[in-house]
Amino acid sequence: MQPPAWCEAAALRHIAVHLGDDQRADAVQLLQRVLDDAMELALSPYQNELELVQDIARRLEPAARAAWLADLRARFKPKHNFVKNLPEG
Incomplete structure (x- = not known):
């Protein structure tokens, strides 16, 4: 599912979770798309979004990981409760 193709977040997450270790980069890319979409409408306490970040x-x-988490902190700075609960890099 390469952009601009669209697929429901649940389907993308399901695909990503079932990819093997040899497709880890593809899984990360899919899950990051899911997170980006989720964050557009996300509200505190961000539980589902933070679980996705952990995954x-x-x-x-x-x-x-450290670079990606730093990027999340910068991009979502206004979402204080999300940023403060991000894992350490």
């Missing part, structure tokens, strides 16, 4: 972070190497 994505587990799939990233430490350097990539």
Whole structure:
């Protein structure tokens, strides 16, 4: 499912969760799309979104994880409760 193709978030997440370790980068890309879409309408306490962040972070190497989390902190700075509950990089 490459953009601009559209698919429901639940379907993208289902696909990503079932990809093997050899397709980790593809899973991360799909889950990041799900998170970006979710954050457009997300409201505090951001529980589902933070669970998704944890799922994505587990799939990233430490350097990539730190960079991605820093990007989330910058992009979603106005969503204070989301940012303060992000995992450490």
